[in-house]
Amino acid sequence: MKSRVKDYIYSPQYECLSRSEMQALQSERLVKLVKRVYDNVAVYRAKMDAIKLKPEDIRSVDDLYKLPFTTKQDLRNNYPFGMLCAPKEEIVRLHASSGTTGKLTVVGYSQNDLDVWAECVCRALGMAGVTKEDTVHVAYGYGLFTGGLGLHDGATKMGATVVPASSGNTKRQLSLLRDFGATAIACTPSYAIYLGTEMENNGISVDELKLKVGIFGAEPWSDNMRKEIERTLNIDALDIYGLSEISGPGVAMECMAKNGSHVQEDHFIPEIVDPVTLEPLPYGEKGELVFTTITKTGQPLVRYRTRDITSLNAEKCSCGRTTVRMNKVLGRNDDMLIIRGVNVFPSQIEAAIMNVSGVAPHYMIYVDRVDNLDVMEIHVEVNESISSDTVGSLEALRKKIESEIHSYLGISARVRLVEPNTVQRSEGKAVRVIDKRKI
Amino acid sequence: MLVKQLSVFMENKPGRLYKLTNALGKEGLDFVTLSIADTKDYGIVRFIARDNDKAYEVLKNAGFAVEQTSLIGVEVPDVPNALAEVIGLLEKEDINIEYLYSFVLTNYNTAKILLKVEETDKAIKLFEGKGIKLLSEKIL
Numbered sequence: 001m002k003s004r005v006k007d008y009i010y011s012p013q014y015e016c017l018s019r020s021e022m023q024a025l026q027s028e029r030l031v032k033l034v035k036r037v038y039d040n041v042a043v044y045r046a047k048m049d050a051i052k053l054k055p056e057d058i059r060s061v062d063d064l065y066k067l068p069f070t071t072k073q074d075l076r077n078n079y080p081f082g083m084l085c086a087p088k089e090e091i092v093r094l095h096a097s098s099g100t101t102g103k104l105t106v107v108g109y110s111q112n113d114l115d116v117w118a119e120c121v122c123r124a125l126g127m128a129g130v131t132k133e134d135t136v137h138v139a140y141g142y143g144l145f146t147g148g149l150g151l152h153d154g155a156t157k158m159g160a161t162v163v164p165a166s167s168g169n170t171k172r173q174l175s176l177l178r179d180f181g182a183t184a185i186a187c188t189p190s191y192a193i194y195l196g197t198e199m200e201n202n203g204i205s206v207d208e209l210k211l212k213v214g215i216f217g218a219e220p221w222s223d224n225m226r227k228e229i230e231r232t233l234n235i236d237a238l239d240i241y242g243l244s245e246i247s248g249p250g251v252a253m254e255c256m257a258k259n260g261s262h263v264q265e266d267h268f269i270p271e272i273v274d275p276v277t278l279e280p281l282p283y284g285e286k287g288e289l290v291f292t293t294i295t296k297t298g299q300p301l302v303r304y305r306t307r308d309i310t311s312l313n314a315e316k317c318s319c320g321r322t323t324v325r326m327n328k329v330l331g332r333n334d335d336m337l338i339i340r341g342v343n344v345f346p347s348q349i350e351a352a353i354m355n356v357s358g359v360a361p362h363y364m365i366y367v368d369r370v371d372n373l374d375v376m377e378i379h380v381e382v383n384e385s386i387s388s389d390t391v392g393s394l395e396a397l398r399k400k401i402e403s404e405i406h407s408y409l410g411i412s413a414r415v416r417l418v419e420p421n422t423v424q425r426s427e428g429k430a431v432r433v434i435d436k437r438k439i
Numbered sequence: 440m441l442v443k444q445l446s447v448f449m450e451n452k453p454g455r456l457y458k459l460t461n462a463l464g465k466e467g468l469d470f471v472t473l474s475i476a477d478t479k480d481y482g483i484v485r486f487i488a489r490d491n492d493k494a495y496e497v498l499k500n501a502g503f504a505v506e507q508t509s510l511i512g513v514e515v516p517d518v519p520n521a522l523a524e525v526i527g528l529l530e531k532e533d534i535n536i537e538y539l540y541s542f543v544l545t546n547y548n549t550a551k552i553l554l555k556v557e558e559t560d561k562a563i564k565l566f567e568g569k570g571i572k573l574l575s576e577k578i579l
Contacts, residue, residue: 382448382504383504384499384502384503384504384505385504385506386448386504386506387506388446388447388448388483388504388505388506389446389483389485389506389508389555390483390537390538390555391476391478391483392537394448394478394481394483395478416480416481417448417450417480417481418450418481419448419449419450419455419503419504420502420503420504421502422450
């Protein structure tokens with residue numbers, strides 16, 4: 001396939017700085033950030049006081065390691081607005097992502113934060129060769145999830161024509177793609193695969209589409225998926241990374257070299273730390289990705305632990321950008337799963353199972369990827385007093401669990417009943433998930 | 440008038456049935472009947488032991504998902520169409536059979552049919568009215 005993408009650098013004044021220039025800029029912004037959060041966020045003041053760290057102790061990025069970490073639990077503990085750094089009247093947008101026990105992780109954005117985010121998405125669009133001449137079809141969900149509005153605001157700032165299709169209704173998506181002549185599409189990679197397979201069923205040929213490029217994220221995906229998408233949709237497929245706590249999509253984005261995602265490190269300082277000791281690790285080593293948002297004002301975060309496992313690469317990229325690249329995310333070090341783009345916690349599954357009588361709170365979640373689609377099978381132990389006499393009553397039990405899980409998580413899973421005392425018991429933290437996906 | 444039976448939930452995996460039969464065999468419990476219903480993932484092992492109460496205790500203690508159920512047992516001559524006649528009676532009264540199995544005792548030239556139906560009392564009255572010989576646990 002011959003690429004039709006003409007990529008360009010949207011903000012060379014920030015994307016092509018030398019290492020020392022970048023560190024000087026980061027240092028200046030970090031010092032201001034630390035003072036800002038110490039003065040305005042009780043949580044940070046308490047964390048820093050606890051280790052007798054004063055804002056003036058942070059003089060450059062070299063002092064970053066002295067700062068305390070922030071975790072998802074901090075956001076939950078201070079639900080919904082305890083982590084805000086700006087007065088409520090300066091908050092112009094709230095996004096949220098699903099949590100373990102129904103409690104959402106909330107992120108408040110100031111106008112400055114939305115501007116930073118849109119700037120980052122514009123840089124990402126530049127990597128995908130998108131200009132104001134283009135039509136961008138956004139098939140990420142619009143709503144509390146950052147995917148839809150993130151791409152929307154960035155592409156609008158760019159001046160491109162935006163089609164806010166949101167997710168679902170594949171038949172209509174395909175007609176819109178054809179009729180409006182979108183040149184770029186943004187959605188989850190698994191949905192891109194699905195669009196490719198559904199084209200034929202809907203009598204639409206790839207030749208009728210004008211798509212050149214796809215910006216895909218919100219779930220891990222493999223190079224094989226990339227090849228499959230590029231072949232079926234006849235486009236270049238690029239990976240966009242983001243998480244709502246930090247900003248949303250655009251925190252990092254793959255350029256046409258397709259060899260790691262450039263982190264917008266003038267806004268988000270990335271670090272890799274050992275997930276156990278939390279000691280910082282040098283570039284190249286695998287560990288947990290940590291971000292400090294140095295330009296946000298609404299809800300900036302200091303050393304936020306993403307739980308994503310990856311490594312960083314500071315080598316110069318063939319595209320000309322000097323920003324550090326993060327390699328593909330290899331996994332997560334907590335128990336959160338991303339299934340078909342949806343965040344799933346074993347505890348949610350447990351809550352669904354516990355709504356059904358006749359089963360024990362012992363289960364094992366098996367995740368696999370079949371034909372590029374995530375599938376989940378859950379083995380649930382029956383308890384010793386179930387009505388085990390007829391297939392009808394056992395099937396009713398199985399179906400009941402499946403429907404509970406569907407209503408809790410919004411995605412379907414296959415349930416398999418297993419005998420009492422057969423799910424492996426472990427001392428300490430139970431192993432609940434076996435992820436067989438090969439990304 | 441009902442025959443007690445035990446039902447055990449069992450995964451459809453090698454070694455499971457041995458575990459069950461061995462647990463009972465070790466305790467000197469033997470089977471009078473045994474039947475298995477299977478699905479792709481799991482099966483239901485239904486059986487009557489010589490000493491059902493003890494078998495129930497043994498399996499409970501060994502951690503099996505075991506349930507006691509009551510079946511209707513009838514005895515018919517071991518001749519063609521005998522089973523059909525019994526089933527025909529239930530059908531006429533619109534009584535649904537959940538499951539059924541039968542066995543033959545060659546010494547007596549009779550066949551015994553064990554049935555689980557949705558309306559047990561109605562079925563028993565029906566059989567009694569028609570003079571069909573019902574089994575109790577003792578007769579087995």
